[in-house]
Amino acid sequence: MSLATAAVHQSRRAARVRAHAVTIALLLLLTGVTVLFLMPIFWMVSTSLKSNRHVFDLPIQWFPRPALWSNYPAAYRTVRFTRYFVNSAVVTGSVTVLNVLLSALAGYGLAKYRFLGRHALLILILATLMLPLEVVMVPLYLTVQRLGWLNSYQGMIVPVAANALGVLMMRQYFLSLPDDLIAAARIDGAGHVSTFLRIAVPLAWPALLTVAILIFQSTWDDFVWPFLIISNTSKATVPLAVQTFQSAETSDFPMLMAVSSIASVPLTLLFFIFQRQIITGVATTGMRH
Amino acid sequence: MSSGETAGIAVRAGLPRERLLSRVRRRWFGPSQPWWGFVFTLPMLVLLVCFKFWPMAYAAWLSLTNASLTERTWRFVGVHNYARLARDSTFVGALATTGRYVGATIALSMVLGLGLAVLLNQKVPARGLFRTLMFLPAVVPIVVAPILWQFLFNPYGLVNDALKAVGLHPVNWLLSSQGAVEALVVATAWRLTPLCMVIYLAGLQSIPGELYEAAKVDGAGAPRRFRSITLPMLKPTFLVVLVFAITLTVQNFVLALVMTGGGPDNASTTLSLFVYQTGFLGFQMGYASAAALVMLLIIVAFTMLSLRALRTEEG
């Protein structure tokens, strides 16, 4: 082996060792941060396996002995979870799909078209994000009542889908996409809508998924609005189930934590799938210059 | 497309009437058909009008009355509610508290969220797992989060033990004026950071990898690359994260209600808690609506400033 080749091998090996060291350092850092960050969650899961008596023992007993795994099936049965899960899935899924679709359309319109008044429209739309539900609850309830949507799925879906956050997010994302491809498609004679569907949407996949996750998270967790308009428990959603273990004078904390853990599973799974899509779903588009 | 280009295209297409088109018509009905932008926005706009604008207008109207949840008849009182707000020491205190609370929370969350997003965008093994784990705080039901933090902030609890372990003084968290707000900041930021992280992650995907490659070839180190490429290219994302963080923090009163009750002595009473207490516990919907509208105006003003500051050439 010539001297030059050996030197190259050596430097390559050194580079690999350096890369490994960096990776290990990053892993350690991440692990430390994660453990610190998830302390409350550890306590939540640990509590779900205790008996009510030992929930608030200090110092904290992280690994309960005995671990009451039976709390989980007991919690699931007490609350008749399946019904609640189905309702939540229907409502949250519909809200997410509706909101992502309408937000993508609106964001695209605000970002890629220069019509007079678009700036003012954006401000107006953003203003709707800032008002707390409590203040608008009464007129909102009246509106839903007049539409005849009380105690119905559409009453839980449509008003909640009116969320401007997705609009802002999509607008910003579309702004960061260069105009060239879109202009090219238009000059080629493609219609506005087909340009949107065939060019813009695939490019915006990460943003669409992100909006989906955010809307899914906030809708899945929403208690006040479904409780307000649903009077028939057959249509109730998961947060209402979680509430049944709490009252003004006593609570069954282990069951509450077990129910919360169960309630958290769908969103966690969904996120795990989506986050891969967000990162790897950006196909090389040939757009980068 | 600028108006010059539009005009240029019009001339090339041989439209002599172009000179007669008024500015508005050109901006809306020019050859690039900008009015389609409005059409695209329309569906969401309809939804927002029915379920957001109309209730907001109703709330604005309520703020000019002495509406109460328990009285059948209301009287128009003009700006009386607003004048009363100016004299209300609880409201003014809530304004200051909200400023501190929101400022600290979004600063913490935006910085931490960015750090985590950048970290988890690198080629680290099991990064999918880490990302999912870091997302868990946002997944815990909102009714459970205060219970977790109340226990951790117990004077003999985990947080104080950790402080003692590193040689710091234990803090009276939930029952002191200073500690209560700090505890709320931590609990809110805990939940907000993963959500910011997610938005940042999406934004990071829009930065072309070639830019980093080119910078590496030029000999730029990681901090330099971060400052010169990542940060500027994330400007559009910053606005989303900022708006999102403000919205979530300002509207949230469940954490304050359960963890501290707004106390001690209104030290942790935020604006949204004030609105809730006045409107619902106090039945005074007119007054509460006025407070909510003041809150709205302040935030909208702030958002407009941010829009201007975080403007890119196209935005």
Next chain:
Amino acid sequence: MPRSSLVRLAAVLALVPAALLAVGGIAANSAPPAFPSGSITITMFGSDEAPQFKVEEDMIADWQKLHPNVTVQAQQAPLGPAFQKLSTQLPTGGGPTIFSVFEPWIDGFSPYMAPANPAAFGLASMRQIYDLYLPHSLDAQSRGGAIFCLPSAAPSWSLLINRPKFTAAGLRIPEDIPHTWAQVAALQKKLTKYDAGGKLVQRGFGVRYTAGPQWYAMLFVASIESQGGSVLDREGNPLLTSPAAAKAMQIFQETAVAPTITKDVQTSPYQDFADGLDVMSYGGVNAMSFAVRLNPDLKGNIYVAQLPSLSGQVGGSPKYSFDYCVDKNASADEQFAAWSLVDYMTNHGNLLFTKTGAVQPRNNFFDSPDVKATPFINVFRNELTHAQALPQTKHWGQLQGAIQNGVQKVVFKQEAIPQALQEMQQEYLQAIGK
């Protein structure tokens, strides 16, 4: 026929329909209106607590067997969100037919409540409904001589003592049990213990400062009233700077021992007592069952005595209630059915009691065998009979908030009592817009 006979016959004939009318009229007035027929649906907000709601569901099922033409849709309703839901639905003409309220909300929601219908109880007059209950126990639920709600639970607070820990300190039961708040403060020194590391491990008496403002605001109000004073005058102006208020505030100042050390939370207010941190605590009959649920070792080890007062006499305890009300916007038939159901549920208070310890001021309640056999029931009954009612005001929310802040100023910021009371008064006036 002779003329005189005709006249007599006519007279008799004339009398018959009149007599019939008279008899029929009397019959119509004395027979109570029948239960409406036809299919009726009523909706109901039940208790916020799972065990209590379960009992309600069972009672509803039993009642429905008696009235099969009525469908009842009941919902378990957590207190805070229930309030929001009622505040939104009732003013818009909606709302459940039967809803539960916390007593301070009664004044606020009274425009939407229907008065009790004696016929639905199988009774002839409102007076007879009052007769079913202990005297003066329906004062808060009455307006203008008519009853608008009936209690599903009407607790008052007594002193709860962890017997083993109390006697372990060398104290005797019943001789050393405190009757005045000053005695409680004195006992604190004897019963408070710290461990080697300086952590509080036992306290004589703990006021619940972190479980919600009602736990000390109501005590404050009751203490003022037990001295013969009032919290609000007849026009609704606050009397929070009165000498009676100052003496009431002293209770909190003098009994506070390490008030920041607590595990009580809004959804578990009896935690410190169940953990053994507080040797003495306070609560109603249901408190005993909650504490035992949290710590089974307490079963049979809780001694109940009269709640301390400023004077040492009985009457230092507040009383409050959770009540069933009927929606005024419901149809007459729905209201009738609703009141009938409410009557049924409140009549079977002993069923509720065995599961949850909820006390009813209804006469038959204290006579039922389950209740009679409960240890210390006489103490609770005596307390309830002498307890202080909450002030009737639409502004209870603001009043409680002002008291909450005032007490916190004294206990956590060591503010002087006169200053804290002054600020409390100002805050209340500001909150109600004066």
